[in-house]
Amino acid sequence: MNKIQGQANIAEPDGQQTGNANGLLSADLLSCIGRSTAPRTEIASRREIRKYSIATGWQKKEYLDGDEAPPLFHLALFWDIVELDELSPDGVSIDGLLPKFPLEKAMAGGLNIEYFRPIKAGDVLVATRTLTNIYEKAGSQGPIIFYEVVMRVETAAGEPVLTEKTTRLLR
Amino acid sequence: MNMSKTMALQPGDAVPGRDYSPDNVQNFMYSAAIWNAHRIHFDLPYATEVEGYPGIVMSGPMLGDWLTQCVIEWLDGKGRMTHLEYSNRKAAYIGETVTSGGRVLSVDHDNGTARLEIFIKNAAGDVITPGTAVVAFDRA
Numbered sequence: 001m002n003k004i005q006g007q008a009n010i011a012e013p014d015g016q017q018t019g020n021a022n023g024l025l026s027a028d029l030l031s032c033i034g035r036s037t038a039p040r041t042e043i044a045s046r047r048e049i050r051k052y053s054i055a056t057g058w059q060k061k062e063y064l065d066g067d068e069a070p071p072l073f074h075l076a077l078f079w080d081i082v083e084l085d086e087l088s089p090d091g092v093s094i095d096g097l098l099p100k101f102p103l104e105k106a107m108a109g110g111l112n113i114e115y116f117r118p119i120k121a122g123d124v125l126v127a128t129r130t131l132t133n134i135y136e137k138a139g140s141q142g143p144i145i146f147y148e149v150v151m152r153v154e155t156a157a158g159e160p161v162l163t164e165k166t167t168r169l170l171r
Numbered sequence: 172m173n174m175s176k177t178m179a180l181q182p183g184d185a186v187p188g189r190d191y192s193p194d195n196v197q198n199f200m201y202s203a204a205i206w207n208a209h210r211i212h213f214d215l216p217y218a219t220e221v222e223g224y225p226g227i228v229m230s231g232p233m234l235g236d237w238l239t240q241c242v243i244e245w246l247d248g249k250g251r252m253t254h255l256e257y258s259n260r261k262a263a264y265i266g267e268t269v270t271s272g273g274r275v276l277s278v279d280h281d282n283g284t285a286r287l288e289i290f291i292k293n294a295a296g297d298v299i300t301p302g303t304a305v306v307a308f309d310r311a
Contacts, residue, residue, distance in 0.1 A: 048204075055200035056236040057191065060243060071239040071252055075232050076205040090217070091208035110258030111235060115251070167258075 024102045024143055025136050032099040036130040041156070042077050044069055046121040052076045069119035074153055074162060077119075078127045097131055103145050107169035116160040124156040132165070145170040177285055177308055180278045186287055188241045188271030193229060198265055201233045226264035234259060234269065234300040238289045241271040242304045250283075250308035257289070257302025269293055276303070283308045 046066035052073050053063040062068045069077075082093040119125065133148040147168055153161040193201075195213070202212045210217040211228040218224045235257050242252050263269050273289035284307045291300035 051200070051204045055197065055204040056233060056240070057193075057197065058240060070236065071243070071255060072232060072236045079206045081206060087208055090222075091210040091214075093208075109231075110256065111232075112256040113254065115253050115255070118251070 023136065024145060025134060029099055029101070030134060032131055033134055034131065035097065036128055037097050039126045039128045040078060041124060041126050044073070044077055044119050044121060044123045044125060048076065049073060049119075049121060066121050068121070071113075071115065073119060074125075074127070074151075074164070077125065078151065078153070097129055097149065098147070101145055101147075101170050103143070103170040105171045107144070107171050109166060109168040112165040112167070114163045116162060119161060123161075125153055125161060126156060127151055127153045139171070142171065177278050177280050177283055180275055180285055182275050182277055184275040186241060186245045186273035186275065186289065188273065189237070189244075190268050190270050191237055192268040193233070193265060195227065195265055198227060198229060198233070201230050205230075205232070224262065224264070226266060229263045229265065229267075229269070231259035231300075234263065234291045235302070237269075237271045237291055238273075238300060238302045238304070241273055241289050242287060242306065245273075245287075246306055246308075250306050252304050253284070253307050254305035255302065256304075257300055259300055261293070261297060261299040263291075263293055263299055267293060269299065273304075283310060 049069045050064065050066040053060075053066070053070055056070065056072075058064055058070055060070075063070050080093045080095070087093055129149055129151045131147065132150045133146070135146050137144050137146065147170070149166045149168075151164045151166070153163070155161060199213055202208070207230065211222055211224060212218075212230055213227065215227055218227055238257055239252065239255060242255075246252070270292050271289070272292070273287050276286045276288050278285045284305060287304045287306065289302045289304055290298045293299050
């Protein structure tokens, strides 16, 4: 199981890399690249936008009133909702998009988002997540597996809203 | 003739930030708002005894949100953020004060865009959440 929401104290390993490696990644594992989730549709309700804006301490009235959503609201809107017995003992939901990796210690990750239009109260949005890459690098303390997931968010009419690429490291 | 809002901007200009001192209530509300039940964000015995953290861990994407507040508050309604990139490099814990901020990296006067470096620092001054953003100013 991959604890994808965790953080680690170890900073960027990039400076320590000695090059690409492929020792841990089986053909089966690599064949998972390209798999996608079924599209998920959610309504950006004013109430959910308000909860998010208040919890994050925004001072902008349009966000606090729930008229428009802050830039990272889609994280809340499309966070997996699973039943209690689908949570691991540490409270994390298992991401069905991901294969079982031979390394499981989740390290720091990053987000890269391109925005096309803001999310407004009442918008009906559709998100599709795709596992776009898995690769391995040699770090100073052993191999590191990287994987990338791209989430594309569109309006129900197919107008692009944002594209988010998440990169995670496993050690 | 349209005057771009970028005319007065220079690389190196500061993007002011804010201090954040989230308590357990705010950290809980954030986890609830995004529906994240990860124990390291609310269960102190679990976070310290099982995972070995020194305290309750601030949510990584909450730090990311504070980067976006830095950008949006600086824009002050005069444009929009078209691109954001950040990574959570180091954890912060409830009880700490972290600070957002940034600076202008480059300005494209022709296109009315600017690229910003943004960061969250801890009290020791370490950048724990580095990032960049691209903003597009509205045409006058």
